[in-house]
Amino acid sequence: MLDLRRLRYFRAIARCGSMAAASRELNMAQPALSHHMAALEQHLGFLVFERLPRGVRITGRGRILLAHANAILDAVALAENEMKTLAKPDAVRIVRLGLLPSWSASLTPAIIAVTSAHVPGTSLHILELQHDEALRRLEQRTVDLALVLTRPVHGPDEPVVEEELMLVAPSDQGAEIAFERAVRSDLILPSKAIRLRGTIESAAAAAGVQINIRMEIDGQESIKQAVVAGVASSIMPWNSIRNEVQTGKLFASRIVAPPLQRSVYLEMARGFDQTLARNFLLLLRQASEARTGDD
Numbered sequence: 001m002l003d004l005r006r007l008r009y010f011r012a013i014a015r016c017g018s019m020a021a022a023s024r025e026l027n028m029a030q031p032a033l034s035h036h037m038a039a040l041e042q043h044l045g046f047l048v049f050e051r052l053p054r055g056v057r058i059t060g061r062g063r064i065l066l067a068h069a070n071a072i073l074d075a076v077a078l079a080e081n082e083m084k085t086l087a088k089p090d091a092v093r094i095v096r097l098g099l100l101p102s103w104s105a106s107l108t109p110a111i112i113a114v115t116s117a118h119v120p121g122t123s124l125h126i127l128e129l130q131h132d133e134a135l136r137r138l139e140q141r142t143v144d145l146a147l148v149l150t151r152p153v154h155g156p157d158e159p160v161v162e163e164e165l166m167l168v169a170p171s172d173q174g175a176e177i178a179f180e181r182a183v184r185s186d187l188i189l190p191s192k193a194i195r196l197r198g199t200i201e202s203a204a205a206a207a208g209v210q211i212n213i214r215m216e217i218d219g220q221e222s223i224k225q226a227v228v229a230g231v232a233s234s235i236m237p238w239n240s241i242r243n244e245v246q247t248g249k250l251f252a253s254r255i256v257a258p259p260l261q262r263s264v265y266l267e268m269a270r271g272f273d274q275t276l277a278r279n280f281l282l283l284l285r286q287a288s289e290a291r292t293g294d295d
Contacts, residue, residue: 004076006040007069009033010048014066015158018055074282093122097280098129098137098146100264101220102163102240103288110287118283119276131195134267141269145280149195152267156281161288165199165260167253168224168241169233177253179207179260186214186232188223199262200235207258224250235260239288 013022013033023030041047048062058066099108108126115124127143134146147160167173167182183204189211190197204211214232217223220240227234228249235255244250266284268277 002043002072003040004073006036007073009036010040010062011066011069011073013037013049013056014058014062017057021055074285077278077282094125095122095145095276095280096125096127096143098127098134098143100134100147100149100237100239101128101130102237103147103264103284104128105220106239106242107287111284114283114287115280119279138267138269141271143269144272145266145268145277147284148265148267149199149262150265151263152265154270154272155265155267156278158281159263160266160281160284161264162261163264164238165196165235165255165262166238166241167233167255168227168236168245169251169253170227170230172251173233173253175254176256178257179203179255180209180257182235182253182255182260183209183211185212187212188215188217188226188232188234189213190218190223191216194218196235196237196262200260203258203260237262 009022009026012026013019016022016025019030019033019037023033026033037049044061044065046061047059048065049056050059097111099111103111104126111126112124115122127137129137129143129146131149134143134148137143138146145155151157167177167185169185183200189200192198201211215226217226220236223234223236224241224244226232228244238252241250241252245252266277266281268274
């Protein structure tokens with residue numbers, strides 16, 4: 001039987017990329033942590049990490065275990081938090097939740113469903129907010145929680161999800177497309193005021209390639225309409241386009257060599273309940289994974 005404690009240690013090491021960093025995060029001695037990982041590997045019968053001169057690298061089998069570990073540990077945390085809520089019934093609590101446009105477009109029903117199932121007594125007020133506006137609203141305390149694209153100051157440190165960015169086109173470009181070919185396509189991108197543009201430009205600079213920008217449009221719905229009309233392609237988060245791809249209006253290609261993705265975090269207003277914030281992180285992850293499973 002898998003030991004939950006060792007699964008938590010394993011997940012921490014996978015996130016930190018080294019035994020030393022994970023031992024500091026877990027506040028335990030590194031030799032003890034190494035002993036637990038050796039015991040886990042002995043129990044499984046295979047290595048979960050490749051030991052490097054500096055740090056560790058998760059193995060292929062380790063990645064499979066990590067997917068199961070995330071599901072198991074998140075389910076346990078959700079159950080614990082739900083039992084705490086049931087043990088202390090209160091009046092209906094309104095939680096003001098800011099969602100990135102890409103999430104609001106396709107995941108609102110799933111988020112409402114998992115919230116109703118796991119956080120009884122909570123009523124959601126969902127707002128669609130870009131990253132910068134979400135940070136302002138959190139500072140003003142006019143929202144309680146919001147998805148953001150930078151590491152949070154007050155909220156949980158781990159990402160809700162590593163969100164894949166994809167080439168979206170009016171015609172089929174194949175299941176995968178090399179990063180260099182993707183950014184050299186005729187592209188419609190948002191202006192530099194939108195954080196997604198900076199993510200793409202940073203990746204292009206690191207790869208030493210020039211982006212071919214045909215036009216700038218702020219607003220994901222307007223971009224999608226232009227792509228459907230055949231004006232050009234774009235690069236967008238999967239959550240922004242999943243509905244159109246599933247209905248055949250648009251075509252999406254996974255960007256590879258290198259892959260393009262961004263971390264999505266959950267930030268909270270100062271003074272908000274940390275346990276509830278952690279619970280919502282798990283709920284948002286569950287909603288996203290549930291929709292991914294439908295694809």
